[in-house]
Amino acid sequence: MSQHAETLIDHEMLFRKPEYTDMFENKQKNFEYKHPRDRIIEIQEWTKTREYQEKNFAREALTVNPAKACQPLGAVFAAVGFRNTLPFVHGSQGCVAYYRSHFSRHFKEPTSCVSSSMTEDAAVFGGLNNMIDGLANAYALYKPEMIAVSTTCMAEVIGDDLDGFIKNAKMKGSVPQDFDVPFAHTPAFVGSHITGYDNALRGIIQHFWEKCDARTPVPGKINFIGGFYGFTTGNLREVKRLLGIMGADYTILGDTSDIWDTPTDGEYRMYDGGTTKEEVRGAYHAEATISFQQFCTEKTLKYIESKGQEVVALNHPVGVTGTDQFLMEVSRLTGKAIPEQLLKERGRLVDAIADSQAMLHGKKFALYGDPDLMLGLTAFLLELGAEPTTVLSTNGDDSWAAKVQALFDASPFGKNCKVYPKKDMWHLRSLLFTEPVDYLIGNTHGKYLERDCGVPLIRLGFPIFDRHHYHRFPIWGYEGGLRVLVMILDEMFERLDQSTIITAKTDISYDIVR
Amino acid sequence: MSLTLEEAKVRNKELIDEVLGAYPEKAGKRRAKHLNIHEEGKSDCGVKSNIKSLPGVMTIRGCAYAGSKGVVWGPIKDMIHISHGPVGCGQYSWATRRNYYIGTTGIDTFGTMQFTSDFQEKDIVFGGDKKLEKLLDEVEALFPLNKGISIQSECPIGLIGDDIEAVSKKKSKELGGKTIVPVRCEGFRGVSQSLGHHIANDMIRDWVFDKTDPAKNAFEPSPYDVAIIGDYNIGGDAWSSRILLEEMGLRVIAQWSGDGTIAEIENTPKAKLNVLHCYRSMNYISRHMEEKYGIPWVEYNFFGPSKIEASLREIASHFDDKIKEGAERVIAKYKPMVEAVIERFKPRLEGKKVMLYVGGLRPRHVIGAYEDLGMEVVGTGYEFAHNDDYQRTTDYIKDSTLVYDDVTGYEFEKFVEKIQPDLVGSGIKEKYIFQKMGVPFRQMHSWDYSGPYHGYDGFAVFARDMDMAINSPVWGLTRAPWLK
Numbered sequence: 001m002s003q004h005a006e007t008l009i010d011h012e013m014l015f016r017k018p019e020y021t022d023m024f025e026n027k028q029k030n031f032e033y034k035h036p037r038d039r040i041i042e043i044q045e046w047t048k049t050r051e052y053q054e055k056n057f058a059r060e061a062l063t064v065n066p067a068k069a070c071q072p073l074g075a076v077f078a079a080v081g082f083r084n085t086l087p088f089v090h091g092s093q094g095c096v097a098y099y100r101s102h103f104s105r106h107f108k109e110p111t112s113c114v115s116s117s118m119t120e121d122a123a124v125f126g127g128l129n130n131m132i133d134g135l136a137n138a139y140a141l142y143k144p145e146m147i148a149v150s151t152t153c154m155a156e157v158i159g160d161d162l163d164g165f166i167k168n169a170k171m172k173g174s175v176p177q178d179f180d181v182p183f184a185h186t187p188a189f190v191g192s193h194i195t196g197y198d199n200a201l202r203g204i205i206q207h208f209w210e211k212c213d214a215r216t217p218v219p220g221k222i223n224f225i226g227g228f229y230g231f232t233t234g235n236l237r238e239v240k241r242l243l244g245i246m247g248a249d250y251t252i253l254g255d256t257s258d259i260w261d262t263p264t265d266g267e268y269r270m271y272d273g274g275t276t277k278e279e280v281r282g283a284y285h286a287e288a289t290i291s292f293q294q295f296c297t298e299k300t301l302k303y304i305e306s307k308g309q310e311v312v313a314l315n316h317p318v319g320v321t322g323t324d325q326f327l328m329e330v331s332r333l334t335g336k337a338i339p340e341q342l343l344k345e346r347g348r349l350v351d352a353i354a355d356s357q358a359m360l361h362g363k364k365f366a367l368y369g370d371p372d373l374m375l376g377l378t379a380f381l382l383e384l385g386a387e388p389t390t391v392l393s394t395n396g397d398d399s400w401a402a403k404v405q406a407l408f409d410a411s412p413f414g415k416n417c418k419v420y421p422k423k424d425m426w427h428l429r430s431l432l433f434t435e436p437v438d439y440l441i442g443n444t445h446g447k448y449l450e451r452d453c454g455v456p457l458i459r460l461g462f463p464i465f466d467r468h469h470y471h472r473f474p475i476w477g478y479e480g481g482l483r484v485l486v487m488i489l490d491e492m493f494e495r496l497d498q499s500t501i502i503t504a505k506t507d508i509s510y511d512i513v514r
Numbered sequence: 515m516s517l518t519l520e521e522a523k524v525r526n527k528e529l530i531d532e533v534l535g536a537y538p539e540k541a542g543k544r545r546a547k548h549l550n551i552h553e554e555g556k557s558d559c560g561v562k563s564n565i566k567s568l569p570g571v572m573t574i575r576g577c578a579y580a581g582s583k584g585v586v587w588g589p590i591k592d593m594i595h596i597s598h599g600p601v602g603c604g605q606y607s608w609a610t611r612r613n614y615y616i617g618t619t620g621i622d623t624f625g626t627m628q629f630t631s632d633f634q635e636k637d638i639v640f641g642g643d644k645k646l647e648k649l650l651d652e653v654e655a656l657f658p659l660n661k662g663i664s665i666q667s668e669c670p671i672g673l674i675g676d677d678i679e680a681v682s683k684k685k686s687k688e689l690g691g692k693t694i695v696p697v698r699c700e701g702f703r704g705v706s707q708s709l710g711h712h713i714a715n716d717m718i719r720d721w722v723f724d725k726t727d728p729a730k731n732a733f734e735p736s737p738y739d740v741a742i743i744g745d746y747n748i749g750g751d752a753w754s755s756r757i758l759l760e761e762m763g764l765r766v767i768a769q770w771s772g773d774g775t776i777a778e779i780e781n782t783p784k785a786k787l788n789v790l791h792c793y794r795s796m797n798y799i800s801r802h803m804e805e806k807y808g809i810p811w812v813e814y815n816f817f818g819p820s821k822i823e824a825s826l827r828e829i830a831s832h833f834d835d836k837i838k839e840g841a842e843r844v845i846a847k848y849k850p851m852v853e854a855v856i857e858r859f860k861p862r863l864e865g866k867k868v869m870l871y872v873g874g875l876r877p878r879h880v881i882g883a884y885e886d887l888g889m890e891v892v893g894t895g896y897e898f899a900h901n902d903d904y905q906r907t908t909d910y911i912k913d914s915t916l917v918y919d920d921v922t923g924y925e926f927e928k929f930v931e932k933i934q935p936d937l938v939g940s941g942i943k944e945k946y947i948f949q950k951m952g953v954p955f956r957q958m959h960s961w962d963y964s965g966p967y968h969g970y971d972g973f974a975v976f977a978r979d980m981d982m983a984i985n986s987p988v989w990g991l992t993r994a995p996w997l998k
Contacts, residue, residue, distance in 0.1 A: 005854030010975065011614070011750050011965055023757055024616055031767055032592070033660050033731050033777035034620055043659055044621045045992040056656060061649035063601070063632040064656075070602030092669055092701040093567060094577020096607035100943045103608065110946040112923070116569040123673060123702050134569030137536050141571060141924040153600050154669040154702050156636060189602035189633045189670065266992050267950045269929065304911065426656075429620070443607070448627075452620065465610070 044402050053430035057423075064426035065445060067368050067461070068395040070188035071196030072230050074296075075150030076113050078200035081254030083274040086112060088134065088142035090127060090153025093117040106230055106463040107260040107471055112270050114138045119152060119507050127155055133164040135181065136174035144272065146277065147175070149183035150200050152471055156187035162195070180277065182207035193393035194296045194370055197228040201254055202300040208280045213459060220334040221249045221286040223309075226256070226301065227293025227372060230443075230462030232263040233472045239292075240476035242327070245341055248334045251275065251283040261472060288333045290326075292316060292476070293372035295400060315403065319383055319481040320349055340435030345478040352482055353384060359492050361385040362413075368428055368440035369461040371396035377441060377460065378404055380484065382411040390431050392420040429453065439491060460484065522892070522914040526551045528608035529916070529932050531632040541568050548920055554913035555751035559820065559904040560918040563896065566705045570907070572923035574871070574943060575897050577701030579603055581710020583666035585696065585795055586718075589613035589746050589800070590779065591623040592661040593914075594653055596858040597630040598646065598678070599668025603701070604630040612960055614750045617772040622659045624745045629653070633670060642678050650694065651687045661776045664694030672700040682721075693776060695721040706920070707873065708794065714796035718779060723806075726780045733781055738764045741785040741798055744792030744875075745771020745812070745835045745898065749965020754972040755816050759789070761847070762826060762840035764833070770796060783807040787832050789814050791968075792874045794903060815875075816968040818883025819852045848970040856886060858979040862985055866936035869929065871921055873897040880958065882965075886979055892935060895921050922946075937984050952992040954983040 002017040003009065016018065026032055035270040047053055076099050089096050096115035102368075105113040106206035113136075116130035138147060149162055170177050184203030186196040224243065225264050226236050236257035243250045258273025283289075289304045291297040294313035301311040309331070317326050324345070327338050353360075363386045367377055371393050381388040391404050401421040408414030418435075420427065425445060432440070432453040440446055443461030450457040464470050474480035492512060500509040517525060530549045534542045545568065550560040567573035576584070579597075584607045586594050599786045609626040617623025631649055632821055633642060636968040646665065653663060665678050678696040686694045697708045697717045708907050740759060752772040752828045759766050759801025767785055768778035782788070788811040800811040812832060816824035823845050830841035868890045870877050894911060895918035896903055904917070911917070916933070918925060930938055932946055939949045939958035956962050956979060964979050966972035 001851055001971075003851055003855075003971045005858050005974065008974050008978050014966070014971060014975075015750055015753060018696070019665060019757060020753060023753065023760065027756075027766075027769075027773075031778050031781070032775045034592075034775075036807055039621050040618055040659065044618060047621065052656075059652050059656070061645045062652040062656075065628050065629045066601055066605065066630065066632060068601060069605045071601050073602065073606075088570065093573055093575060094580050094701040094707075095602065097574065097576040097580070097943070099604065101610070101941075103607045104942045107948060110943070110950070112572065112932075114570045114572045117567045117573060119566055119702055119705060130569040133541070137541050137568055138539050138572075139569035140541075141536055141922070152669065153633075154673065157670045157673040163574075165605070187635070189604050189638050190635055192601070236609065263951060264950045264952065264992055265994075266950075266987075268947050411702045426620075448619065474816075508587060 008143045021183045026464065027415060045430075046428060048433040050434055053434050056427060056430045066366065066394045066424040066446070067101070067443065067445070068192040070153070070193060071186035071191060071199065072150050072152055072188065073102065074193035074196030074198070075148070075184060075186045075200035076103070076111070077149035077193070077228050077256065077306050078204065078254050080111065080151070080198045080259045081202060081256040081274055082146060082280070083276045084145035084146065084271040085274060086114060086138055086142050086147050086287045088114050088116070088149045089152055090116045090131060090134075090149055090162065090165075091118055091155040095152045102463060103260070105465045107233075108468060109260045109262065110268070111260075112142070114142070123154065124159060127160050128165050128168060132172050132174050134170045135166070139175045139179070144271070146180040146182070148200060148204055149181060150196065151187040153188040156185060156189070182217060189235045194293075194395060197296050198299050201225065201297065202303050205253065205280065205283075205300065207305060208277065209284045209307060212284045213279060216285055217287050217308075218249065218285050219287065220336070222330065222333050223251050223253050223289040223304075225253050225289065225291040225297050227291065227296030228370070229293070229316070229373065230464060231473070232256045233477055234472050234474035235476045236479065238477045238480055242342070242477050243330065245339055246327070246330055246334065247336050248330055251279045251286065253280065253283055253289070288312060290314065290329060290333070295371040295396070315370035317379070318376040318475055318484055319380030320353070320478070321383055322344065322376055322379055322482060323476070323478050342478070349478040349481045349485075352485055356489055357385055359489060363439065363492070364389045364437040365404050365439050365441060366390035366392070366428065366432060366437040366455070368392040368394075368425065368446070369442055373398040373461065375400075375403055375407065378407050380481065382407060382413050384485070385413060387413050387417060389417045389437055390420065390428070390435060391417065392423050392428050392431070394422065394424050396421045424447065439488070456491050456495050458487055460487070519914045523551050525932075526914065526916045529929060533928050536924060541571070544568060545922070545925070547919065549925070550917045552908070552913060552915040552917055556832055556908060557905060558901060559907055559911070559917040561904060561917055563707060563904060563919045564708060564898070564900045565920070567920055568922075573920055574941065575706040575892060575920060576709065577700040578703040578710030578713060579666060579668055579701045580607065581707030581795070582697050582699035582714035583607060584611060585707065585746065586714035586771060587666065587883050588665050589615065589625060590776060591617050591625045591971065592616040592775045593693070594624050594629055594657060594660045595664045595666055596649065596653075597628065597668060598642070598665050599631065599670050600633045603628055603629045603668045605832070610960075611746070612748050612963070612965070613772050614747050614753070616780050620657075624657070624660065638674055639674055641674055642671070643678070643681050646676070646681050647685060650681070651697035654689060658894045660696070662922070664695040664697055666697050667700045669701045672703070673696060693722060693725070701715070708898040708900065711795035712798050715802070717795060719798055719802050720834055721777055722776070723783065726939055731777050731781055733784060735784055736765050737786060738837065739767045739785045739788050740764045740787045740829075741768040741770065741778075741782045742766055743770045743788050743790045745769065745772050745968065746792070749961045749967070751966040751968035751972060754969035755791070756964040757971070758816070758826065758844055758969050762830060762844045763837050764829075783808055783809065787812060789829055794874045794899065795908070815879045816972070818886040818973055819848075820886050821879070821972065822970060823881040824971070835846060847961070852970055852973065855974045855977050857867065859981045860888045862981050865890070866984055867892045867933075868937045869893040869933060869935040870958065871895045871897070871918065871926060871940040876958055878903070878907040878910040883973060883976055884980075886973075887980065891978070892916065892933060893918065893929060895919055937980065952989060954986065954989060956980065956983045
């Protein structure tokens with residue numbers, strides 16, 4: 001008997017008890033018809049070889065452990081950044097259950113989103129009735145100020161026309177004629193979640209701006225777009241703090257800083273924070289828009305530019321140089337000088353890097369994830385004197401790879417570094433065996449690589465399911481840079497301690513001062 | 515606030531009327547059929563079920579793909595399950611269900627991996643069959659120890675007219691009769707996960723049972739051979755169940771499908787009895803095995819000592835005295851531990867009220883476990899039940915229990931707000947809503963990353979977890995003291 005009332009054990013220890021391990025052995029031996037142990041080890045070792053890597057990289061049809069999701073996920077992310085806005089995804093309902101679960105597992109927060117619940121009859125006749133009833137029901141029950149519509153692949157394959165459907169639903173009285181229902185087609189078989197973010201954000205902005213009168217630019221006024229990223233809560237709050245210190249007149253387009261960080265105080269807030277419609281309309285008259293993530297906002301920026309604004313596309317700046325660039329752009333666009341306070345914050349980050357540079361110098365990193373995040377982290381690692389030898393993205397294309405290569409080329413630490421566009425985490429597994437690194441940066445799924453390849457994982461990607469609260473802290477700005485630095489250092493020191501902890505054997509180096 | 519049965523019925527009736535009043539008329543009429551107050555003595559719960567969800571209401575349900583790939587097929591550990599279509603479905607369902615298994619992942623087992631054909635626009639336009647063929651070759655080249663492949667269709671497959679059956683047949687032949695199973699579980703089929711379970715069951719029948727040479731795996735039968743059907747080994751549930759069956763003298767020849775292998779599935783028609791936990795997701799294959807191979811099946815419930823005890827005896831009743839004595843021995847062996855667990859936790863949980871909303875079998879099956887701890891379930895409902903589930907539920911629930919089928923986000927929130935239970939047991943999408951309202955919560959799909967909850971060892975964890983949730987000091991902090 002494995003359990004005792006007073007010393008209850010969890011699955012972690014329960015299944016190591018002999019009653020269970022004997023049972024497992026028995027099951028394997030008698031019923032599983034497993035491959036012989038030698039054969040398993042032989043194949044396991046083979047997967048570590050260059051020969052295997054070549055086969056692995058020759059894949060054309062199969063994707064294994066990708067680091068990307070599909071468009072509508074990004075559309076939902078964009079929608080919840082607007083005040084009292086309900087995301088509505090037109091298509092099969094299971095998709096919406098998945099997006100809501102995915103975000104809740106990452107943020108440990110609820111995510112509201114409805115589906116038009118299309119089934120087989122809608123596949124044959126189209127989903128117009130689902131749109132008509134869906135808008136009416138969502139409007140009556142959840143009292144949104146805006147419903148932002150996107151699509152699943154089902155609706156896209158059968159060719160449902162959102163514009164026509166929404167107009168039709170309004171005619172039928174599902175929602176008032178003047179009720180705001182921006183929309184975007186977000187086919188899952190094109191691009192990834194960042195494409196969906198881009199499409200949906202453009203859809204919302206366009207919905208309001210097309211109705212605006214002539215643009216009357218407000219001197220020094222700017223817009224800011226953060227893009228899809230899992231640490232959005234902490235990051236956007238940090239950006240607001242920085243822009244506040246700068247004294248900038250700004251609007252965040254898609255402000256997700258509050259919706260995924262609501263208090264536990266007895267009240268459930270289905271909506272919280274977010275950009276208001278007035279702010280979106282006002283943003284039309286800004287002089288410029290800064291996007292923190294170029295690859296998340298390509299179409300959105302193009303649209304904004306077409307309206308006469310200057311657009312500045314950054315690549316997820318992290319660290320000293322990145323934040324410098326961001327603040328200098330803000331200063332240039334707003335005409336405000338960068339205040340002393342930020343100079344001090346900058347100095348503190350440089351101070352921290354100087355204190356720890358010996359730990360970082362020449363350490364090799366592999367990193368994978370969304371294209372802009374990869375650019376930001378690559379730049380930061382290079383300025384730390386580390387070597388991002390393997391930089392991989394499933395949803396980064398050749399133009400992204402060229403930008404990463406340019407970063408490598410501009411630094412002596414980039415000499416032995418390689419970029420891998422359109423590759424997945426099974427490709428990365430091969431690379432970690434053939435081109436070993438000291439540390440891995442990625443999302444929760446990277447823990448399987450940590451296990452298989454023995455490379456410690458630093459969690460800075462999306463999603464992060466198996467650590468709590470990271471999203472509450474920024475990695476943007478000088479303070480955010482400090483957080484990334486400490487996360488990396490913590491992993492390094494922890495690793496060093498773990499490797500020197502055996503009494504009378506390795507503990508010579510188990511130092512108290514490091 | 516303790517209501518009499520009659521008061522509770524009146525309150526629940528008012529509550530149902532109130533939530534229905536929030537809908538547009540047509541939707542309110544349709545939702546009315548899914549909400550009811552249970553009357554003692556009725557043969558079902560008086561709700562309609564397995565009907566399309568209303569658009570736009572925030573249903574908690576998933577889809578057929580989730581039922582097939584996520585539930586039935588996904589846990590079969592030595593096969594590779596391809597999420598066939600765009601990248602998302604496989605990504606969101608990647609390893610989140612915690613179907614525990616033992617094996618070298620990526621080499622001879624593949625449970626916590628995400629294999630997808632990652633459809634692009636050209637695959638939609640020109641069809642994906644050629645890509646699928648190539649993909650199957652690549653799987654064989656890179657994962658040579660896989661024991662079979664299933665193709666889990668996402669929405670586009672059925673819409674663009676791909677012939678995945680033809681591809682499967684062709685490649686299986688080329689690969690010397692390899693098990694390759696095409697599954698038509700596109701997400702738009704049916705009204706929930708449920709049809710996905712059914713389709714998945716049928717595909718095991720057609721593409722595994724009917725194609726397997728009975729002599730394939732050398733197998734020495736015994737009179738005590740049973741198969742565990744419908745346990746997905748979430749947090750190790752099937753293991754803490756299997757151990758009891760083996761201790762009573764039975765030989766478990768297969769686990770469906772948690773920690774299961776294709777060989778176990780293939781050998782199941784050699785069982786003497788199928789023991790079925792999740793009726794909803796695997797009754798189909800159990801009935802088929804009864805019809806075709808004459809294997810009887812028996813439902814059991816391994817949540818909480820009362821139900822475990824009854825189930826062990828029920829299972830034993832299908833065998834000889836040796837097994838019957840074995841069941842009594844097992845019950846006696848665990849009794850002191852279970853009594854100590856109840857003694858420790860019951861005083862802290864007695865009289866606490868619970869509302870549930872889950873899938874499969876849990877909205878009824880776990881009620882006994884709560885009652886063993888002195889708790890009371892005052893509301894329950896299913897995501898994807900059929901009428902036979904609601905019939906079975908009447909054996910568990912009390913007069914005046916609020917029953918809600920395919921509950922909407924709006925309804926569930928209102929129900930909990932008014933009833934103010936001491937605990938809500940539901941899923942990840944619901945968890946944080948209720949916690950923010952100050953209501954303790956446990957995820958009853960994933961066991962909130964804990965478990966096992968099945969069997970005696972699992973009951974100890976269950977009791978501890980419910981105590982932790984309800985009696986956490988955090989619930990005393992939700993109101994700032996100066997706001998009194």
